[in-house]
Amino acid sequence: MPHNDSQNITESDPAKLPNRFQPLTFSGTAGDYFKIHFVNLFLSIITIGLYVPWARVRHRRFFYSNTRILGDGIDYLARGIDLLKGWLIAMAVLISYNILPMIDNEYAVFQLGYTGALILLAPWAINKSLQFNARNLVWRDVRFKWDGTYFGVAIYLFLGPLIGLLSFGLLLPIFSRLMRHYIAKHYSFGTTRFTIETSLADFYKAALAAVGVFIGVVMVVAIPVALYLFFTGNGEQGLTSVFAHSQGTIITLIFGGQLLFIGLIMAVTTYYRAVTRNLMVTGLALGDDIRFRSDISAVRLVVITLQNAVLSILSLSLLWPWAQVRKYRYMVDNTWVRPNGDLDHFIDQQQANSSALGDALSEAGGIEISI
Amino acid sequence: MRIDGIFIAAQGSRRQPATLFIDRSGQQDACLQLVLGDDAPPITVQISAVSPPIAGADMRITLGGQGVFILRDDHLPRALTPFLPPSRWYSAGVWLAVVERLNWRYMAIVLALIIAMAAGIRVALPMLATQIAAALPDRWLVAAGDTSLAQLDNLLLEPSQLPVAKQREITGQFNAILAQLPPDKRRIRLHFRQSADIGPNAFALPGRHIIVLDELVEFIGADSDALTAVLAHEAGHVIERHSARMITEATLIAVVAALIFGADESLIEEMGSMGASLMLAEQSRGFELEADRVSADVLTKMGKDPRHLATFFNRVEQACGAACDGAGFFASHPSFATRRQQILDGTQR
Numbered sequence: 001m002p003h004n005d006s007q008n009i010t011e012s013d014p015a016k017l018p019n020r021f022q023p024l025t026f027s028g029t030a031g032d033y034f035k036i037h038f039v040n041l042f043l044s045i046i047t048i049g050l051y052v053p054w055a056r057v058r059h060r061r062f063f064y065s066n067t068r069i070l071g072d073g074i075d076y077l078a079r080g081i082d083l084l085k086g087w088l089i090a091m092a093v094l095i096s097y098n099i100l101p102m103i104d105n106e107y108a109v110f111q112l113g114y115t116g117a118l119i120l121l122a123p124w125a126i127n128k129s130l131q132f133n134a135r136n137l138v139w140r141d142v143r144f145k146w147d148g149t150y151f152g153v154a155i156y157l158f159l160g161p162l163i164g165l166l167s168f169g170l171l172l173p174i175f176s177r178l179m180r181h182y183i184a185k186h187y188s189f190g191t192t193r194f195t196i197e198t199s200l201a202d203f204y205k206a207a208l209a210a211v212g213v214f215i216g217v218v219m220v221v222a223i224p225v226a227l228y229l230f231f232t233g234n235g236e237q238g239l240t241s242v243f244a245h246s247q248g249t250i251i252t253l254i255f256g257g258q259l260l261f262i263g264l265i266m267a268v269t270t271y272y273r274a275v276t277r278n279l280m281v282t283g284l285a286l287g288d289d290i291r292f293r294s295d296i297s298a299v300r301l302v303v304i305t306l307q308n309a310v311l312s313i314l315s316l317s318l319l320w321p322w323a324q325v326r327k328y329r330y331m332v333d334n335t336w337v338r339p340n341g342d343l344d345h346f347i348d349q350q351q352a353n354s355s356a357l358g359d360a361l362s363e364a365g366g367i368e369i370s371i
Numbered sequence: 372m373r374i375d376g377i378f379i380a381a382q383g384s385r386r387q388p389a390t391l392f393i394d395r396s397g398q399q400d401a402c403l404q405l406v407l408g409d410d411a412p413p414i415t416v417q418i419s420a421v422s423p424p425i426a427g428a429d430m431r432i433t434l435g436g437q438g439v440f441i442l443r444d445d446h447l448p449r450a451l452t453p454f455l456p457p458s459r460w461y462s463a464g465v466w467l468a469v470v471e472r473l474n475w476r477y478m479a480i481v482l483a484l485i486i487a488m489a490a491g492i493r494v495a496l497p498m499l500a501t502q503i504a505a506a507l508p509d510r511w512l513v514a515a516g517d518t519s520l521a522q523l524d525n526l527l528l529e530p531s532q533l534p535v536a537k538q539r540e541i542t543g544q545f546n547a548i549l550a551q552l553p554p555d556k557r558r559i560r561l562h563f564r565q566s567a568d569i570g571p572n573a574f575a576l577p578g579r580h581i582i583v584l585d586e587l588v589e590f591i592g593a594d595s596d597a598l599t600a601v602l603a604h605e606a607g608h609v610i611e612r613h614s615a616r617m618i619t620e621a622t623l624i625a626v627v628a629a630l631i632f633g634a635d636e637s638l639i640e641e642m643g644s645m646g647a648s649l650m651l652a653e654q655s656r657g658f659e660l661e662a663d664r665v666s667a668d669v670l671t672k673m674g675k676d677p678r679h680l681a682t683f684f685n686r687v688e689q690a691c692g693a694a695c696d697g698a699g700f701f702a703s704h705p706s707f708a709t710r711r712q713q714i715l716d717g718t719q720r
Contacts, residue, residue, distance in 0.1 A: 032426035065428030140384040346384035
């Protein structure tokens with residue numbers, strides 16, 4: 001199906017593009033993604049997970065290719081087979097990590113070492129993943145590029161946020177700004193670099209709002225739930241008593257409390273991320289003259305996120321594809337680019353693929369960085 | 372035949388409208404020609420790669436060495452098929468795209484198959500867990516149980532305050548229970564502890580440990596047969612390897628979930644862990660009934676009334692009111708009514 005909405009921009013002479021902000025558009029539909037998602041799930045189950053790398057590629061291609069910047073989609077060139085090897089290694093790591101301690105107590109110590117090794121490995125995996133994915137993202141036949149380093153990722157993406165949290169959030173805005181700057185500065189489009197300018201005061205304003213929500217939430221809901229969990233001792237694994245010492249209804253309540261807690265944490269983090277994303281994208285420039293803008297409403301995004309979560313749970317995840325498309329579309333629709341003249345001068349000099357192992361490992365660790 | 376699109380020359384972002392022509396004028400095979408803009412001279416091109424179609428997205432056709440031709444459609448026109456390079460991946464991709472665009476009636480079948488497979492896994496996992504747990508060497512379970520006991524002693528449990536004479540009496544009772552078990556299952560040890568946090572209860576650890584709390588002994592008082600029934604129930608947990616089965620099943624669920632979903636969205640993970648809790652809680656309730664049956668068996672073999680456990684449940688219920696019987700989907704134990712019913716059904720047979 002041709003996409004008429006983008007036709008008038010893209011088919012006209014690019015040199016005549018007006019010098020003003022144009023919204024990104026999303027050409028996928030929830031119905032399309034629903035089918036892709038469930039075919040992915042079906043093939044993943046029937047192949048006992050072997051299909052997962054291909055499923056990931058289909059998933060990413062659907063979202064990237066349908067994200068249109070000035071009418072042209074972003075191509076994702078990685079193939080399932082590229083991801084498979086890394087995926088197998090990541091799975092071996094994950095499974096041995098889960099199973100070894102069950103076999104013998106001595107492996108409990110081993111698992112500790114394992115955890116340490118994985119922590120040291122994580123920045124490497126993230127760095128490689130960013131590199132791999134950037135190289136496989138192409139817009140108008142020019143590849144993106146990530147040139148971060150192990151230590152850069154370790155410091156700005158891991159240590160910084162950790163210190164931010166340990167300082168009870170007091171330093172978090174400084175570190176989240178540093179992190180966003182680090183990410184932006186190490187991406188380039190072809191041979192042209194991204195630059196970024198933001199003000200620290202804006203990050204503190206964002207954090208203040210989010211912290212306000214957070215404190216309110218913790219006072220009202222989290223502390224009672226946490227105390228209750230602590231005193232009822234949820235950790236009775238491997239312990240089989242003659243009758244339950246906490247009653248069914250209360251256990252159900254605890255689960256409800258946990259869900260509520262997750263929802264509230266989700267709300268606070270979504271809020272903060274939305275505001276700082278706006279700051280980052282709006283401060284971003286490509287080369288000298290191409291500017292971006294993001295004007296997501298943090299409150300609206302929180303509402304969408306929570307509605308999505310509730311609907312997904314109530315529908316036993318049946319509506320999840322719809323929810324995902326809805327949220328993604330909202331973010332794309334509120335992201336803008338000001339091309340300032342034609343975009344014909346970008347040059348790409350990169351070689352093709354790099355290793356996908358880092359990508360699979362960071363995926364398996366559940367860490368994904370996206371802008 | 373003409374196909375309109377956009378051409379982007381290799382390694383640069385310069386884009387221009389272009390047209391692919393399929394030229395059949397020659398005597399030999401048809402050839403593919405690219406015309407840039409409206410009036411540039413045609414260039415003969417070859418397709419070196421095509422990204423498999425995906426719903427909503429443009430087709431990206433790589434013209435070997437020259438650049439990329441972008442087609443504003445999510446299907447490849449059939450006319451181009453003869454010009455495609457032979458690629459099994461591409462054919463698989465096309466097949467996939469067809470499946471992904473089946474109409475809703477067929478998608479309903481896919482959904483039904485997913486649900487059926489999920490149900491299959493749901494049934495198979497506990498069975499598999501039981502098989503694996505049965506194959507685990509005793510040594511491992513004992514090691515796991517010893518560690519748990521040490522941890523519980525550190526965190527939750529206090530030394531028992533029961534008089535030594537009372538402890539001896541209960542140990543004697545316990546040995547009488549062990550005598551009713553198969554000879555290879557008699558290595559279970561009874562420990563006395565105290566814990567105000569947990570309250571009147573007794574529990575089993577993997578391997579060989581049963582712990583009875585002072586609070587339970589006090590609660591039961593003079594009714595020594597009730598204590599026998601409870602201890603036999605715990606012995607049931609140990610000999611049926613319930614802890615090992617539980618832990619194995621939890622691990623299997625984690626591994627299968629990781630295999631199938633990867634570590635996907637955190638929401639799916641949360642839902643997965645809720646689902647896993649439901650499965651494990653259901654399994655746990657099954658184990659309780661199994662242990663109750665062992666208790667009834669042991670009591671019968673000892674020449675006692677197998678209904679002592681049921682009587683004991685009545686007392687617990689009276690002591691803490693109806694709230695104690697709050698069975699539910701997440702509960703680790705079945706309701707007292709269910710458990711009493713099973714014991715009574717057993718005695719009538």
